[in-house]
Amino acid sequence: MPPTHIPQRIIPNASESIPVRYFSRRLAGSAATSLRRDPEEKVCIGLATKRSATGRIAILALATVQGIVAITVDAPGKSADMLLYDQPFQQLLLRDDEGCTLAGFDMARVALRIGGDLRIPVCAVDLSTAFVADSRRPSRPSQVVAERVYQAVDRAAVDSLWDNDNDASDREVCLRAWLAACVAEHSAAALSKVVRLDTRRLQPREIACLAELVRQTCVLEDAQPTETPSEFTRSTVTHDGTLELQNARYKTRVRNTRQTIVMTNDDGDEFVGEARGAKGRTTNIRFTGQALSGTLQAVRVVGRPELTNPEKAREELLLLLLQGKASLHAPFIRKLWFPSRSARLALDDHGSPCMHMPGLNRSQKEVASRMVSEAALVITHGPPGTGKTTTIAAAAAYWDERDLPAWIIAHSNVAVKNIAETLCKKGVDFKILVAGEFHFEWHEHIYEAIQQKVLLSDDLLTLKDVGATERLLGGSCIMLSTLSMLSNPTMDKVGVFRVVPLERLVVDEASQIKIEDFMPVFHKFRKTLEKVCFFGDPNQLPPYGKDEVPELKTIFDVEHAKESAGFLDTQYRMPVPLGDFISRCVYGGRLKSEHSVKDASCVAFVDASNGEETKSGFSWTNAGEIQTMVNLVKTYYKNENFCVITPYDAQRAAIERQLKAGKLPWEHVFNVDSFQGNEADFVLVSVVRSGHQPGFLASTNRMNVLLTRCRRGLVVVSSRSFLRDGGRNTLLGRLERHYMDLKGESAWVDWKLVMQGKADLPSALGPKREKSLGTVLPRVHGAPPYYSPLSAGPTKAFDTRSLFPPQLPKVETRASLLAVNAASAWASHTSHALDPSPTSPGTPTSPGPLTPTDYEADFPGLPMAGSPHKQAAIARTWAPHSLLLKGEDILGDGGEIARASASTRAQNRMSGGRSESESTRGTHSTYAHGQPVVRRLEISQQQIARAHPTLGTTVRDADANADAHLQPTPRAKVLSVSLAGSKQSYAPRFQARTKGPATSRRHFTHPAAEEARNQKANGMLAIQAARADKKSSANRYM
Structure with a gap:
């Protein structure tokens, strides 16, 4: 087949038209032969791949400076295994001698993809880390090309080739391989000293495991938005032309990264810039083109977010494994990913009998006893309100009394803060490490009760030696932080883990963390780690991206560890009627309830029939529910401990704006995905959807979180017709039918009565209720439905x-x-x-x-x-x-x-x-x-x-x-x-x-x-x- 040509204008002194030959996977051997016709010829070959939507290899491109071959791998209905018999192709991927150098960017991922999808070994050089001293800080392709090939290269044009892997065109994939060949050609001497990545250093099952990790990671990255709107309160242009942006929300703040920032004025004109520093709520932006004119109306951040510390640690581990500088022989890695028969049997060891721990119920004592026993791995299911934090605090108090070092971590800062408050009440000596950017000007107020225990990550930067670190920690052996903090390089530099070694690790919210995220941690602390205790609830929020990658696993999905998992069986948060419903519908009747509120009136439904769902970007809003929610806060709950929860972020923002405009408490409005682990006396739920599709409401996990946050009362604002149509088969729909059975028509309240203040809601009587109704008493739990509490009759004193x-x-x-x-x-x-x-x-x-x-x-x-x-x-x-x-x-x-x-x-x-x-x-x-x-x-x-x-x-x-x-x-x-x-x-x-x-x-x-x-x-x-x-x-x- 005659070659086609692709244009290139990235390297001016190179050919502007590069020939490309396309081969089917059956002819991969022929493709390799055509790329290197003379076996004795010294050649540098660039390698790049394109992924399909499922994360598998779709196209594999091999290039020299003179030409490119593209091999179609993921053809529908055909097996990739046929490539195993193409010996020239296999020899090309393995050849590493003075005559041939195989190189590519992000080569650890590429090699594992080939090894997992095609089961062909690869030996190559990673150009992203070949010229840097710190493998945790890989270079961008544009930086390598500028330093090694052409200094005046258009860096944005180079980096854009790697922006969208699965949506990349054939031209972009071919140019990736061609640029890698150009870099290798100009750096042959330097690359000869670089350690090769070789998949033959790993066992087949290890390659398969890591290849699946890479596949899932890539699919999750593809699901991330390439543009993120930023909310701000004000902006100011300084005398040097820099824009000072005052961010409104921590989640959407403009961070100090290399992403592009696009600003729009009131005339619709766009201006481009990049961050040049951030502190607290303020971000400084330098314009890369024309300066801003007019009034700033909108800001958005363009480009994929940079890797977090745990993600950098994961990429570094993959690189070190393929370079032979690390192994997967850490004890806890073997226990969870590659268990032997003896390791499986060891998980069945339930530890010592229950110890005397006052203040705990039976199931909590069983778990706490296992935590302080010799059992190496403890896994515990903790449904809502069952006292996970209390159980963790009991074990922490035990370790603190005996000066046994322990680290307690969680997925979110709020969960860590909740544990810290409980430890403080128990009199446990501890320190909590908080990221400076999370604390300063954003969340200082939530740490007021434990301020003496807080250490900021910024404070660690001022320490000069281990002695200073030891003085700062003050002899505490219990440390609290997020999972991300364990991968912060500053912690290693100042010797935090030398002062308080990570011997015992307690993980809260483990059901929200992918199990692969623990692999770098288990490898890093393989010499000191003795015990790991996981707490979580697989029936609540899953890890981010579970919708896009259903195969994502947490510790609760490890089959050989399920039988040994504990279960906290008594909840103390929700009123009894709601707790019994959740127990039956979500936890198979295993969850018991102990609560002072036993009356069914703790739950009410408000029929917002005046509202309709409206698409808002990638989210949804409902104007009728927004107004009803404002009326609920204004008339009934503004002086109570309450929160507003909704599944959709656009609805959250709209409710927040309306409450703020009405000078009502607006700080307690949350998206359900950010509220797990929190609670309030009264929870007001805005369902939003009103059509025939349930959307997020179809997720039982999300609905479980939504319905289990209240301590005294739950008010659900929704369309009655929706819960009997589109939402009928959701957990919320089942709750509505359950309460219709219990209370009949009185389960629902019309939105007009709420607006008029005539409705009676959980623990809140309507201020303008009809006098003829008298005092509405809650229905007595267990009383026959035919018994009317409103009938006239004798008083309690009448015999x-x-x-x-x-x-x-x-x-x-x-x-x-x-x-x-x-x-x-x-x-x-x-x-x-x-x-x-x-x-x-x-x-x-x-x-x-x-x-x-x-x-x-x-x-x-x-x-x-x-x-x-x-x-x-x-x-x-x-x-x-x-x-x-x-x-x-x-x-x-x-x-x-x-x-x-x-x-x-x-x-x-x-x-x-x-x-x-x-x-x-x-x-x-x-x-x-x-x-x-x-x-x-x-x-x-x-x-x-x-x-x-x-x-x-x-x-x-x-x-x-x-x-x-x-x-x-x-x-x-x-x-x-x-x-x-x-x-x-x-x-x-x-x-x-x-x-x-x-x-x-x-x-x-x-x-x-x-x-x-x-x-x-x-x-x-x-x-x-x-x-x-x-x-x-x-x-x-x-």
Whole structure:
């Protein structure tokens, strides 16, 4: 095939047209032969690759100064393994003698790609580090070309060839290889002394592991934006023409890097510059062209961000491994990446028994005991609010007492700060290292409580020797920092790790850190590191880029380490109803809740039906939700400990602006991705989306973080229609259905009522609420949904026993449950309101006296069978508005199956622990031998209606009848409906039998205590009802 030509104007004294020959991968051997026709000829060959969107090699370019060959590697539907049989091609990649030099930029990555994708060894020179003393500071291609080939080269044009690897054109890939050949040709003598990179120094499985690391890294880099808008508050042009920019947000600040800064004025004209220094909130920008004119309106940073310290450490490790200066034999690298059978077995060692650590629950003690044991690796799952920080603090206190060095790190500065505050409360001596650029003028206020423990990275620069470092640390053996700080070269220069060696490493937020990020750390501290403890929650935020690279792994994805992982099983942050929901839907029911708030009113939904989602760049906003959020803060929560969380950054910025314009607290607005590890009393959530697509809401991990930040109350602002359409299958949609089952229509509040101040929200009554509504009381946890707390009735001081004088004859009743099929259910709307039968001491079949719930305490004459979430039933009369079940399953709260059966154990509980022979019915008791067990179920009308439409209608009708307050009824109606078979009739049947003298029974609704009627009036009305019923007692039942 005849060659094509590509133009080049980078090197003026070279040919402006370079011939390029294209070969398929089947002809890679022919391509190598055509590149070097004379085997004896001395030649320098440049090598470059282009990646596909998946990170695999798409094109491999080889070049000399005279010409280029391009080999297509990643053709769809074909295997790259066919290149293994092209011997000339393989020999070319391995040849390293006086006659041939293979070179390229960023060669460590290129060699590992070839070794991983093609399984061909490579021996070559890395031009990025060949001419520098510090391999952590590689040169840019433009710098190398300027120093070695042509000094006046257009540096921007050279570097642009490497900007977008997977989007690069064939011309750009070929020019990369050609420029590498030019540099090698002009530096042959210098390159002869440079150590070669050789993949044969590694084992095949090590190459495969590192090649996957490189692939994932490259895909993540491609996902990074090439332009980032910067928010600023003001700008000033100084007398020397420099622009002083006052940054508004730490996340979008203009950093002191080599990226290009583009500024736009009010006329739309653009001006280009570069950073020349940054301190605190101020960045100095020097214009590289025309100076700014007019008023600055927008600033954006163009180009990929520079590598962070951990990323530089990773690249250096890859280089050293291929140069033979490092190995992957560090103990913890072998344990996690290349485990032997003995290493796998060692992970099953759970350490010593639980030690005495006051203030910890059982699961926390187990984990803390393992942390201070001989176990080398400890992995712990810590769901929200389970006390990860408290557990870490307990182990840190143990090490501090014994002067055992330990480093506690996390992914974010805020997480490290939270740990520091807990350690301070525990009296642990520690020091916390904070990056100067994060602290100064940005976050100084969050360290006020621990200011005496803070050491800034800038302070380390002034230290002259290890002695000064030791004096600065003040004898502390517990050190706190971010993961990035461990790779800061300043730490090594001043001898921090010599004063406090890294022997024990505790990692919080480990579920947000890629496991590959620990490889440089384990290699660096391979001689001192003895123990590593990982804490995190794989059900919360994943590492950055998980959406783009699903194969990203954390420590919690290491298969052979999963069985030995611990689990903190009790959460103390969220109210009980919310904690129970999260436990069931996210943690498989393993998470227990301990909290003072047990009422379902802790969660409310606001229907922002006036808002629609709007695209804003790469993000979304919702104007209706923004205004509702402002009203929530202004009217309800501005004086409370609150925060606003939203999945979208554009919505965050818009809410922040509106709150600031309204002179309301605006500092507490966050994106969900930046709020993990934080909490507030009240959390206000702006969902944003309103269409048919859930977007970020489809991520259960993000929603788990969003819903688990509150300590007292959660308010969700969303479109009701969205949560029943696009958001139905999300975790938030499931929460909405759960609360509809619990509270019915009262789960939702309209946005207009919030705007008018008439809505009642968690722990915040509407200031302009309708007086006719009275005091809205939260629904008692475990109370039947048909019970209305707004009904009029007796106060807490009123003793309902006075309604039923003890001289009334005893009534022995036995409800007949008539059903079309064998199983049946009875929905009762009558009440005795009598004394519960006394309990007796515990027996082998009875737990003994149990403490009444709050609901029962409010109404001593209204006994209840135990809630499935609280306690077993005790010897009491049956509850009003309960469902009686006999051998039948019925949908309970949240779709669970609740079963009630007349077992011996249940009967013993009902009889107060007495034996069957001793069991008798107390005064006005409905419990007789063989009768069904009564259980109080959290089951709403909506649940019944969905499962059995006719039954739901019947219950609603009966519930409406129950609203007649203290109406004496001459005949008690017992409703019996069949639950068996969807084709059967559900018509109500009325039947009851009496034994002995008939007595008065009347219908009575028990309301909340606060809005009670006058006690005397209630008592007189009840007495009149009793007398009226007594007269017609002879024909009471039919």
